[in-house]
Amino acid sequence: MSAELASRGGEGTRMFKFRGVFFMPEIYKPEILEQVEDFSVRDDDVFVVTYPKSGTTWMQNIIALMYMEGDVKQFENIVIAQKVPWLEVQLNVIQARPSPRQICSHLPYHLMPKEFRDKRSKVIYVMRNPKDTLVSFYYFYNMVKHLDTPKDFQDFLENFINGQVFIGSWFEHVRGWQENNHPNMLWLTYEEMKKDLPAVVRRISKFVGKHLTEEQLLAVVKHSSFKAMKASPTVNKENLDSVFDLTKGKFMRKGKVGDWKNHFTVAQSEWFDTIYHERMARLDLDFTWDMPQ
Template sequence: MILNDGDIEKCKRDFIDVKVPMLEMYLPGLRTSGIEQLEKNPSPRIVKTHLPTDLLPKSFWKNNCKIIYMARNAKDVAVSFYHFDLMNNLEPFPGSWEEYLEKFMTGNVTYGSWFNHVKNWWNKKEEHPILFLYYEDMKENPKQEIKKITQFLEKNLNDEILDKIIHHTSFEMMKENPLVNYTHLPSTVMDHSKSPFMRKGVTGDWKNYFTVAQNEKFDTIYKNEMSGTSLQFCTEIKGTKSQI
């Protein structure tokens, strides 16, 4: 929406995975791969990926591509990832929440360790044009964060356009938008009856899943893994904020 100056009609031209192809996406016999779709899209292109820094194609670094990295606190990521794997039929069944959390803490999940992922991207921004954003900040003050993106993309948008972007990219609007909520994919890929792709979009949902013992174990691992980094994550927005 920023690149299209808030023009809703332009943004409605196709599904999100066509407008913003996922680099590593490949669905045999079902859809065009991310790479094939990217080759069709005109420049300048937007590319989506969940890849860690060491798996990103070297051409991204060589060509000095601008990168926006959205980081989210580990506990909410674990809960969100668990529900995604429940409905994502391209992934193995995640098992129980208890089993999944153990795998998440040891990095035995898709894309590997959350800890290594955020730390490596955080460090990479020292040598590459990377805008490092926090999901929690976007939820708490979307206008402030969207302004950061407009500046990063060298766009100059007025408040009216910014407010329009905030409205149309809110979780509530996107959840009901068939162009971005992935309901257009067959249930053999994403089964929305198990869990919607756009599930809750809140900060602090982890409290509904973590037991006291799980939380204590997670905090111990977190402290060890994140020692020596200046990264600070917020695990809830409303009321008192706890930092991990």
């Protein structure tokens, strides 16, 4: 089994490494991660793939609503992970589902199923500017009971840059998916979803071949607004008190673009920029780093 306990020191360090990537115990199991490699992919599967805190729950909600023709009442009491289950956690659930299946994953490209590379399944990959991703991830770490609480923002910044966090390096995750471009991929950014959600929902609908009426499309948009999702206990994960310490905040916090400016010092920002340009050279990435709220 390709798993080992993480050795980042400190009391409460419980992450384990699987093929070079950090995972949380209790939620992720090495034996399930092993089985992912041989998972049977179907041509009509739709995968939502993200690095953590990049718009994952948002896209899960959009895809779930899209396949329910915008009728939120069909699953308003069903948690988001049951609507669009996790490949690396809920493998048995996914295998039993009828087609077309909607599947979510944080996995880097090299841990995806072998069949995934040869199938006609579709992939929606959502990226978010890494500074905002880092800030959101920092607050996530402060809430999750299975992860060490960072000493401070600088400590977490260093761990993020060094890939010493859950799911590993943001840089490697994005590069891996960019450089091994799946033949049926839709690349989206969190920032363009914030700018014009109706336009993005229409692009997704066309990409997955889900033909909705204008009324249904608008219903998907309405129930996928940040306000609507934050108000929904099943989307905002208010039932997962075994995972989150809800006394430290909500799973969905601000959902803003440019909040990194409230956390990074000038020196931290310049250091991050230098590393970003070194590691992401030659990749055609276009992030919005700030926008009027």
